[in-house]
Amino acid sequence: MTRFGFGLEKIGLVCLQRPLTSIAMIFLTCIIAFYGLLHLTFDGDPGQVFRADNAVSRATDRQIKAFPFDGEQLILLVESKKRYTAKQLEAIRALHLEIQFIDGVTGVSSIFSAREKVDKNGNTPTILPSDLPAEKDIPALLEKLYGHPLIGDLMLSKDLTSSMIIISFQATGTGLEGVAKSLNEVRQLTELVAPPAGLDIVQTGVMAIRYDVLKSLNQDVHKLNVAGALLAIAVCFVFFRNMRLVIISAIPPLIAVLWLLGVFGLTDRPVTAMNNVLPTLVLVIAFCDALHMVQTIRRGLALGKNIKDAVRKAVIDVGPACAMTSLTTMVACASLILSSSNAVREFGAAGAGSVFLAFIAVITLVPALSMILLKNYQVKETKSDHFNNALDRVSGAIWRFVETRTTAISVVSLIALVVSGYAYFNTGTNYDYRHFLSQASPANRAIDKIDEKFGGADVFSILVETQTASVSPPPILVAAHRKLEKVSGIRFVFSFITALDWLGTTDTNDADAVADVIARLPKGFRDRIVSRDNKTWLMTIYIPNETAAQTRIALDRIELELGPIRTAHPDAMLSISGGIARSAYSSPLVIGGLKFSLAVAVLITILMVGIFVRSMKFALLSAVPNLLPLTLVAAGLYATGNTFSLIGVLALTIAFGIAIDNTIHVVNRLQIEKQGRSLPEALSRTLSKTGPVLFAATLLLASGMVVTKLSQLPSIRTFGNYMSVVLVLALFAAVIVLPALILMTEKLKGNSDEN
Amino acid sequence: MKTKQLAFLTGFFIASLTAHPIFAGELPERISGVWVGGGLIRKSPGAPSERVRCRFSSKWAKRAATISLRYICLGIDIKFETTGTLKYNQAGQAIAGKLVVVGIGGFRASGKVKGDKVVMNLSGKDKKSGKPVNGTLAIAFKGNKSFRSSLTATDPKTGKRFQAFKASFKR
Numbered sequence: 073m074t075r076f077g078f079g080l081e082k083i084g085l086v087c088l089q090r091p092l093t094s095i096a097m098i099f100l101t102c103i104i105a106f107y108g109l110l111h112l113t114f115d116g117d118p119g120q121v122f123r124a125d126n127a128v129s130r131a132t133d134r135q136i137k138a139f140p141f142d143g144e145q146l147i148l149l150v151e152s153k154k155r156y157t158a159k160q161l162e163a164i165r166a167l168h169l170e171i172q173f174i175d176g177v178t179g180v181s182s183i184f185s186a187r188e189k190v191d192k193n194g195n196t197p198t199i200l201p202s203d204l205p206a207e208k209d210i211p212a213l214l215e216k217l218y219g220h221p222l223i224g225d226l227m228l229s230k231d232l233t234s235s236m237i238i239i240s241f242q243a244t245g246t247g248l249e250g251v252a253k254s255l256n257e258v259r260q261l262t263e264l265v266a267p268p269a270g271l272d273i274v275q276t277g278v279m280a281i282r283y284d285v286l287k288s289l290n291q292d293v294h295k296l297n298v299a300g301a302l303l304a305i306a307v308c309f310v311f312f313r314n315m316r317l318v319i320i321s322a323i324p325p326l327i328a329v330l331w332l333l334g335v336f337g338l339t340d341r342p343v344t345a346m347n348n349v350l351p352t353l354v355l356v357i358a359f360c361d362a363l364h365m366v367q368t369i370r371r372g373l374a375l376g377k378n379i380k381d382a383v384r385k386a387v388i389d390v391g392p393a394c395a396m397t398s399l400t401t402m403v404a405c406a407s408l409i410l411s412s413s414n415a416v417r418e419f420g421a422a423g424a425g426s427v428f429l430a431f432i433a434v435i436t437l438v439p440a441l442s443m444i445l446l447k448n449y450q451v452k453e454t455k456s457d458h459f460n461n462a463l464d465r466v467s468g469a470i471w472r473f474v475e476t477r478t479t480a481i482s483v484v485s486l487i488a489l490v491v492s493g494y495a496y497f498n499t500g501t502n503y504d505y506r507h508f509l510s511q512a513s514p515a516n517r518a519i520d521k522i523d524e525k526f527g528g529a530d531v532f533s534i535l536v537e538t539q540t541a542s543v544s545p546p547p548i549l550v551a552a553h554r555k556l557e558k559v560s561g562i563r564f565v566f567s568f569i570t571a572l573d574w575l576g577t578t579d580t581n582d583a584d585a586v587a588d589v590i591a592r593l594p595k596g597f598r599d600r601i602v603s604r605d606n607k608t609w610l611m612t613i614y615i616p617n618e619t620a621a622q623t624r625i626a627l628d629r630i631e632l633e634l635g636p637i638r639t640a641h642p643d644a645m646l647s648i649s650g651g652i653a654r655s656a657y658s659s660p661l662v663i664g665g666l667k668f669s670l671a672v673a674v675l676i677t678i679l680m681v682g683i684f685v686r687s688m689k690f691a692l693l694s695a696v697p698n699l700l701p702l703t704l705v706a707a708g709l710y711a712t713g714n715t716f717s718l719i720g721v722l723a724l725t726i727a728f729g730i731a732i733d734n735t736i737h738v739v740n741r742l743q744i745e746k747q748g749r750s751l752p753e754a755l756s757r758t759l760s761k762t763g764p765v766l767f768a769a770t771l772l773l774a775s776g777m778v779v780t781k782l783s784q785l786p787s788i789r790t791f792g793n794y795m796s797v798v799l800v801l802a803l804f805a806a807v808i809v810l811p812a813l814i815l816m817t818e819k820l821k822g823n824s825d826e827n
Numbered sequence: 828m829k830t831k832q833l834a835f836l837t838g839f840f841i842a843s844l845t846a847h848p849i850f851a852g853e854l855p856e857r858i859s860g861v862w863v864g865g866g867l868i869r870k871s872p873g874a875p876s877e878r879v880r881c882r883f884s885s886k887w888a889k890r891a892a893t894i895s896l897r898y899i900c901l902g903i904d905i906k907f908e909t910t911g912t913l914k915y916n917q918a919g920q921a922i923a924g925k926l927v928v929v930g931i932g933g934f935r936a937s938g939k940v941k942g943d944k945v946v947m948n949l950s951g952k953d954k955k956s957g958k959p960v961n962g963t964l965a966i967a968f969k970g971n972k973s974f975r976s977s978l979t980a981t982d983p984k985t986g987k988r989f990q991a992f993k994a995s996f997k998r
Contacts, residue, residue, distance in 0.1 A: 165878065166880075168903065169865070169878065169879070169880040169901060169902065169903075170880060172880075173880070173899075173901065184903050185903055193871075193873055193874065195870070195871075195875065197874075198875075201875065202867055202875065202877055202878045203876075
C-alpha cells in the first residue's frame with residue numbers, strides 16, 4: 073500500500089465509528105459558520121491588487137496620505153444629443169446646487185464652477201451668469217467656457233454636448249448599503265431634472281464603479297454558488313441515479329462553502345473581485361472528492377460488502393488520494409504567497425485554507441452520512457450503471473488507442489511539451505483594471521465616452537515633495553509642469569500652475585499674489601493641488617485609457633523627461649504615483665512573479681508525488697501530463713498574440729493543483745492493480761476503474777467553472793474559461809499521455825534488459 | 828459688504844416670520860417645518876449676482892414664545908448657514924433676538940410686523956474685520972405656503988445701499 077496524505081484520511085475512520093456524534097459536531101460548526109456568513113462584507117476596490125514594494129507603489133501610498141480627498145468621488149456624465157441649450161444649462165445648474173444638500177456631500181464641481189479672472193473691482197464672476205442670455209447667444213458663451221483652462225476637455229467636451237459634474241463625498245467605508253444610499257439620492261435628483269431638459273446622465277467614477285463591482289460580487293456569491301451547486305447535483309444524479317447517493321455527495325461541498333464564507337465573515341475578510349472564485353472552487357473540489365469516495369462505496373456494496381466494510385475500504389483506498397490531491401492543490405495555492413502583491417498573497421492563503429476545508433468536509437461527512445443513509449441500501453442495475461458502462465467502453469477504447477500507439481503518443485507529447493514550454497516562458501504579461509469591472513455597468517461604459525470626449529479617462533500623478541513648507545509653488549513644480557505640457561500622449565496637465573495661468577499671475581515668487589490665487593480657487597481645488605502642510609504638491613496628468621503595457625511605455629517616456637529636472641533641483645523629489653501608474657509598473661512584476669511561483673508549485677507537487685509513491689520515476693513521468701495543459705494554454709496565447717493576465721495566471725495555478733488530482737488517482741489505482749499483474753493488464757484495469765470517475769469528475773469540475781459565465785465580471789469569466797480548458801486537457805493527459813509514457817518506459821526498460 | 832456678512836442678514840427674514848401678526852396664535856406653528864427655495868445673492872454694489880438654493884427649518888415653542896431656526900443657502904462655492912432663537916412679543920407686534928452666522932459672528936435683530944409684511948433692522952460686527960454690519964430685511968407672505976424676501980444692505984466701503992439678497996420660498 074502506498075503512503076499518501078500523511079494519514080489525514082484516518083479522520084474518516086473516526087467518523088465511520090461515530091457517525092451521529094460526527095454529524096452533531098459538524099452541525100455545531102455550521103451554526104458558527106452561519107453566524108459568520110451573516111457578517112460577510114464585500115470590497116469592490118480592484119486597485120489593491122498591485123500594492124507592492126516598488127517606488128511607484130510607495131509614492132502612491134505617500135500621495136494618499138498627503139491628499140486624502142480621493143476617498144470617495146462620484147462623477148456624473150451629462151450628455152445631450154446636440155450642443156447644450158439654455159434650458160439644459162439651467163438644469164445642470166439646478167443639479168449642481170441641489171446635490172450639495174445631499175448628506176455626506178463635501179463638494180461639487182461642474183461647468184458652473186468656472187470663473188473669470190479678477191476684475192478691477194476684485195470680483196471673479198462665474199462665466200455662466202446667474203441669468204443666462206438668449207438662446208442665440210448660448211453657443212458663444214459655451215465656446216468661451218470651453219476656452220477656460222480648468223474646464224475645456226476636463227469638464228466640457230469639445231463638441232459642447234457633454235460635461236461632467238464631480239461630487240465629493242465623506243469617506244463612508246466600502247459597505248454596499250452606504251454607497252447605495254448616496255448613489256440613490258443622487259439618482260433620484262438626476263431623474264427629476266434630466267428628462268424634462270432632454271439630458272442623459274450616467275453615474276461613473278471610482279464610487280459608482282466600486283458600487284457596481286460590489287453589487288456584482290454580492291450577486292455572484294449567490295448566483296455562482298447556487299448555479300454551481302445545482303449543476304454539480306445534476307451531474308451526480310446522472311452518474312448515480314439514486315437520491316441517497318446524490319445527497320451524500322452534495323452535502324459535504326455545500327457545508328464546505330458555508331464554512332468558507334463563515335470563516336470570511338468571522339475573520340472580517342471581505343469578498344473581493346479576486347477571492348470571489350473560491351466558493352465555486354471549494355464546491356467543485358469537494359464534489360469531485362465526494363464523487364470518488366461515494367463511487368468506491370457503491371462499488372463495495374455491489375460486491376456484497378456490508379456498509380461498514382464498504383465505507384472503510386473507500387476511506388482507506390480513496391481517502392489517501394483525496395488527501396494527496398487536496399495537499400497538492402493547497403501547495404499550488406500556497407505558492408502564491410511568494411508574490412509581491414499583498415492581495416495575491418492573501419488569495420493564496422485563503423485558497424489553501426479553502427481546499428483544506430473542502431477535504432475535511434468530504435472525509436468527515438461522506439463516511440458519517442453513508443453509515444446513516446446507506447444502512448439498507450441495495451445496489452440495483454440502474455440506468456446510471458448503463459452510464460458507467462458507457463464510460464467503461466470509452467475507457468476501454470482509450471486504452472486500446474494508447475496500447476497500439478504508445479510510441480507515437482509519447483514522442484508527440486514530449487515534443488509538444490518542449491515547444492509549448494518555450495511558449496510559456498515567452499508569453500508576455502498584461503493587465504487592464506477594467507477586467508475587474510462589470511461589463512454591463514453604465515459606469516464602466518462611461519469610461520469609453522470620457523476617454524473619447526474629454527481629456528482622458530485615466531489619470532496618474534506626479535508627487536512633488538519638498539523639505540520646507542512654502543505657500544509659493546516650488547521651482548521644480550513650475551519646471552515639471554511646463555515640460556510635461558509639451559509631451560505628446562499627455563492630454564492635460566493640472567497643477568497649481570494651471571490656476572496661476574488662469575488667473576493671469578505670472579510671478580510665482582510673490583507670496584501675497586499666490587495666497588490671493590489660492591483664496592480664489594473653487595472649493596476643493598486647493599486640496600487637490602497642495603497638501604495641508606504646504607510641503608507636498610500634486611500634478612495630475614490625464615492620459616487616454618490604455619492597457620498597463622501601453623501606459624508603462626508612456627510613463628517611461630515621462631520619466632526620461634523628468635530626469636534633467638530632478639538633476640537641476642536636487643533639494644526636492646519628483647515621483648510618479650497614482651493607482652494607474654502603480655498597476656502599470658507593478659503588474660508585470662506581480663504577474664511574472666506568479667508565473668515563477670506556478671513553476672515552483674509544479675516542482676514541489678511533483679516531488680511530493682514522488683515521495684509518497686516512493687518512486688521518482690512515476691513522479692517524473694507524471695510531470696509531463698501535468699505540465700502539458702499549462703504549456704498548451706500558453707502556446708494558444710502565444711500563437712494568437714495574446715498575453716498572460718493576472719487572473720489567467722491565478723487560474724492556471726489553481727487549475728494545475730486540481731489537474732494533478734487526475735494523475736494522482738491514476739497512479740494510486742495503478743499501485744493497487746499492479747500487485748500480481750503485468751503492467752499492461754494493470755493499466756487496463758486502472759483506466760477501467762478510474763476512467764469513468766475521472767470523466768465524471770472533470771465533467772463536474774468543468775461545468776462548475778462554466779457557471780462563471782453568469783458573472784458580470786470579466787475577471788471571473790476569464791478564470792472560468794482558463795480552468796475549464798486546463799481541466800479538460802488534464803483529463804486527456806492523465807488517461808492518454810500518462811499511461812503511454814508508463815508503457816513506453818517499461819518497453820524501453822525491457823529492451824535494455826534484453827540487450 | 829462681504830457675502831458672509833450678508834448671509835447673516837439674510838437669515839433674519841426668517842426671524843421676521845415669527846413677528847408677523849398673521850402668525851400670532853396658530854401661525855408660528857404653521858411656519859414651523861421645512862421650507863425650500865432659492866434666489867440671488869450679490870456681494871457688493873456692482874458685483875455680479877449669483878444663484879443660491881436654500882433650506883430653512885424652524886420650530887415654534889409656544890409656551891416660551893420663541894422660535895428656533897436654522898437655515899442654509901448654497902451657491903457655486905458659496906455657503907452660508909444661520910442658526911438662532913428669537914422672541915416674539917404678540918402685544919407689541921415686535922420681535923427681537925440673536926442670530927449667529929457660521930464663520931461670521933452673532934448679530935442683534937429687532938423689528939415690527941405690519942400687515943402681510945415684516946420689516947427688521949439688523950446690526951452687528953464682522954468677527955474678522957470688526958467693521959459694523961447693518962441692513963434691512965423685508966419679507967412678504969403669499970398665503971401660508973410661500974413667501975418672498977429681500978435684503979437691502981449698506982456697503983461699508985462706499986456707504987451705498989444695495990440689494991444684497993432676494994429669494995422665494997415654498998413648503
